[in-house]
Amino acid sequence: MFELVHITINSAAQANVFGLANITISYFDIILAYLVAIIVSILIALILRVPLLPGKPMRYSFDVSAVYPTPIIAIGIFSLFLVLxxxxxxxxxxxxxxxxxxxxxxxxxxxxxxFPSPIEGDDGDE
Amino acid sequence: MGMNEIIGIIFATVICWLNFVIVDTYFGLPEQPGVKGARIIGESIKKRNGDIAGGFFQGNILCSPDASAGTLMASIGYLLLGIPGGILAAFLVFIGNRLCADPGYAGTTGALTATILIFIFSFIGLTPEMFIVGMVIAILTIQGIDQVRASIILGKIADKFNRHAKE
Structure with missing residues (x-):
């Protein structure tokens, strides 16, 4: 069932299209670099006086904060460089x-x- | 190599279903509709004797990328690029969320937990392809077969997590 997928992906990988298995630094270094990206992004956000946690109620808050989304952006962009x-x-x-x-x-x-927060009462509900 | 594909897909379906339903319920999808479209879907399901919380859940899934989209994107990212691909998927889901008037907690968390789960279950032979197929089947059970019955089950799960809609 997955034969076609495997052939397509593997031939693309061999041609380095997707950068699959292209990473030359070791697993330890990858994990360390991810941790450094997370910690540095949180620290810089805190130094710039971004609050640590989003405002309440937390599950519906559009506020930016040091723990979300700063590290998500950092590790996302870092992944892009890593796979290249x-x-x-x-x-x-x-x-x-x-x-x-x-x-x-x-x-x-x-x-x-x-990414502005949605305008209250316009399209959003509550 | 690996596990029988059909058995693997069944396993992956169950894992994906639990991952996205638990993450979505925890982040309050059944509690309130994020946009007007989600409210309309919820009320339509309630009119057909469904559960309003389950209806909001289904409406919210439809209207912005949540943990179900996160799980699917993470599976695809994992297939193409390994663990960094799953993390990249979380980042892309986050951008998609912000474009859909959704703060994005459920989507990014769902993508990251899915990446971790695919990594853990790769040791017993589950492949990312099985998770892609599994996620499509999992979302079919919520949105495709019987919306009303699915909404009642989702409402019961929301009750357990203390996330049932107040209205």
Missing amino acids: NYTFMYNGLVLAVIIGVCSGLFVKYLFNYI
Whole structure:
């Protein structure tokens, strides 16, 4: 059943289309770089006075905060570089720090401009 | 190699179903409709003797990417790029959520938990393809076969999590 999928994906992978199995740094380095990206992004957000947690009620809050979505953006962008095997110096650590700083800055200064919260009473309910 | 495909798909369906229903219910999809469309779907299901909380759940699933979309995207990302692909899927689901007037907690959490689950179950031979098929079957059981009966089951689960709609 999956034969066609496997042939397609494997031939694409061999041609490095998807960057599959393209990552040349070790598992330990990958995990370390992810942790560094998460921690640096949270720290930068906190230094820029982004609140640690979203406002209440938490499940419906559109506020940006240090724990959400800052690390999601950081590890998402870092994954993109990782699968393209562009890990830069020190096994990706420098890149992780740069991306962490950038996502902290993005959340503080650009996020609400690019993704504004929905207008109350317009399309949203309650 | 690996497990029998049919048995694997059944396993993956159950795992995907539990993953997205638990994450969505926890983040309050049955509690209130995020947009007008979700309210209309919920009220239509209630009119057909369904459960309003289950109806809001189904409406919210339809109107913005939630944990079900997150699970599907994470499976596809995992198939293409491994664990980084699953994380990338969470990021993309988050952007999709924000474009759909949804704060996105359910979608991103669902994608990340799905990535972890696919990694864990890869050790017993479940492949990401099985999770893609499993997720499509799982969403079919919620939206496709019998919406009214599905809404009653979802309403009971919402009660257990103390997330039933107040109205």
